[in-house]
Amino acid sequence: MESPAAPATELGRQPLFEAESGAETEERTPAVVRTRAARRHRGILRYPVVRQLIRFTGVGIVCTVTSLALYALFRPWIGSQPANAAALIITSLMNTALNRRLTFKITERRRMKRDHLNGLLVILVALLITGGSLAVLHWLRPDATVADELWTTTLSGFAATAVRFTMLRHWIFRRARHR
Numbered sequence: 001m002e003s004p005a006a007p008a009t010e011l012g013r014q015p016l017f018e019a020e021s022g023a024e025t026e027e028r029t030p031a032v033v034r035t036r037a038a039r040r041h042r043g044i045l046r047y048p049v050v051r052q053l054i055r056f057t058g059v060g061i062v063c064t065v066t067s068l069a070l071y072a073l074f075r076p077w078i079g080s081q082p083a084n085a086a087a088l089i090i091t092s093l094m095n096t097a098l099n100r101r102l103t104f105k106i107t108e109r110r111r112m113k114r115d116h117l118n119g120l121l122v123i124l125v126a127l128l129i130t131g132g133s134l135a136v137l138h139w140l141r142p143d144a145t146v147a148d149e150l151w152t153t154t155l156s157g158f159a160a161t162a163v164r165f166t167m168l169r170h171w172i173f174r175r176a177r178h179r
Helices: 031-040 049-080 080-103 111-141 146-172
Strands: none
Touching: 031 146, 049 080, 049 146, 080 146, 111 146
């Protein structure tokens, strides 16, 4: 029969506290929690900005595909610049909501309206970048095809995305930079 004071490892279970496992510590930190946290974020993923960039990329892919589809849908009826603006404005609301929830892990409803208004300002910067690139394309090649315009907005969208991530992370969602 084992004594009640038998070490945790002799009983065939993981120690609940590091002090039980023989670790020299003054605090009794749960070993299981510490092990899960260490297992969850190893290597480069231990940096919050890397995890946020990965999630931001996923959101960006969804929003870019949606924006390109809307652009291709609107372009024949309203022209390239208005189609670009409409696609960006429509997807900006989706983009801000997804980045707020998934990239920066903000779930409370407090400040949601302000976050979306600031998100629209960030989209205006993206609109200037992508709209400017379309203007340059049409200045250089007045007979540009829809495919040329899609490539131009996609490539300039990469620059706009870098600016957008920086503005979201350091301005709008700075309260959640380390999540």
